[in-house]
Amino acid sequence: MxxxxxxxxxxxxxxxxxxxxxxxxxxxxxxxxxxxxxxxxxxxxxxxxxxxxxxxxxxxxxxxxxxxxxxxxxxxxxxxxxxxxxxxxxxxxxxxxxxxxxxxxxxxxxxxxxxxxxLAEWVYGAGRTADCVVHLTMGTGIGAGVVDRGHVVRGTAGHAAEVGLFPIGPPDRESSGIPGAWEAYCSGRGIAGFVADLLETESRETVLAGPEAVTARDVFDAVDRGDPVADDYLDRIARYNAAGLGTLVNAYNPDLVTVGGGVGATNFETILERTRPHIEEYALPAIPDIQPTRLGxxxxxxxxxxxxxxxxxxxxxxxxxxxxx
CATH class of the missing domain: 3.30.420.40 (ATPase, nucleotide binding domain)
Structure with a gap:
């Protein structure tokens, strides 16, 4: 062109x-x-x-x-x-x-x-100096795109990098029929559902709304307010995120992961602070640079x-x- x-x-x-x-x-x-x-x-x-x-x-x-x-x-x-x-x-x-x-x-x-x-990161964003870029979108669901040395990783039917379906948790929760899927625990929808299940089975004093009304935003807000129950729940979610990120690193061996989406971009520092200490437990290659997207x-x-x-x-x-x- x-x-x-x-x-x-x-x-x-x-x-x-x-x-x-x-x-x-x-x-x-x-x-x-x-x-x-x-x-x-x-x-x-x-x-x-x-x-x-x-x-x-x-x-x-x-x-x-x-x-x-x-x-x-x-x-x-x-x-x-x-x-x-x-x-x-x-x-x-x-x-x-x-x-x-x-x-x-x-x-x-x-x-x-x-x-x-x-592709945006590879051409216009932080990926301009990377060999292998993964952009991780954490929103209502979890998904990713991969560009490796200028080649888009697509798979046979274009369904490669469905990282949100990595089975990283107990089979109690599922997404798209995949038991234990990463997004069933750590996406916007997954956080709300996971925390709702915990609220139904645990009797603890918390500022969180009841199981039928809690949202992912509520969990992060409650943590900011110092709620110990929400803090505990977010720590549990962080371990699932570590397993998901570790599996992503094993699968694609990127030197850069950028993070976006309504959950990932808004709460990047909180998520990474709790997740980073555990990623090496799940990853064989070196942990790449992980940063929020600058493309908004x-x-x-x-x-x-x-x-x-x-x-x-x-x-x-x-x-x-x-x-x-």
Missing amino acids: AASQTIALFDVGSTNLRATVGAPDGTFVTDVHRERTDLEGLPTQCCRLLEDLRTKPGVDGIDAVSIACAGLIDETTGVLAEIDTPDDDVVTDLRLGPTIENRFDLPVRLENDCTAAA DEIGLYGALAPYASQGETAASRPIPTITD
Whole structure:
């Protein structure tokens, strides 16, 4: 792609959708627009936003569309095969790529959001000096993307790096049918469920809400308030995080792990302070540098833009993974 071209960028999550227009040097041509995701009507929503982006000041035509999207995607067909809703339902077979291509006659690239985030770190973020980058997203669930020496790690069907399903805990809790899955204990949803189970079985004085109402945010807030029960629960969660991170290190041997997501980015220091002392118990290779992402909420947009990056100062003349990797 030529450096003069402009790319319409979308970052689609289960709850929120972000959109802007980007240039290959890593700059955004328009302000970032954010609105609630309409999963059932997602192809129509993206078409409406694309129409709007084409009329923004400073946009002199759009040459391609690139979408970073939560869920299971088929990058060859542009179909979003499966995505969870905020209510824990599932929406399937959303024809994002074909719908946009047919309406606007533009090439469309669809990428998993965690893989896109790893690409963002490799090209525009802290991964510019690393050999192997893992971006770990800790939010409602847990996921990861891996870029190893300029190559995206995808697996046979594009489902590599499903690290949230690493079985690191007791089989009492599960996620996507996997007993003991990391995200069943340490994601936003997992923390709430794990702590709710403990509250139901233990009779201890705590400021935490009852089992039916407790959230992950409540746990971190209670720790900040000095609640010993919440502190104990977070220590238990830290051991599961250590097992998850140790397994991640064993699987990919990265020299950099960046952390994002609503749970991971917001509570990074608290999580790492309690987790780091235990990671070596679970990892054979050297523990990599672990740091919060510096790309913020726009990491998905940067990830959608990364494959189109121009070689230069921003990309640090690094090999840019191609669309067919």
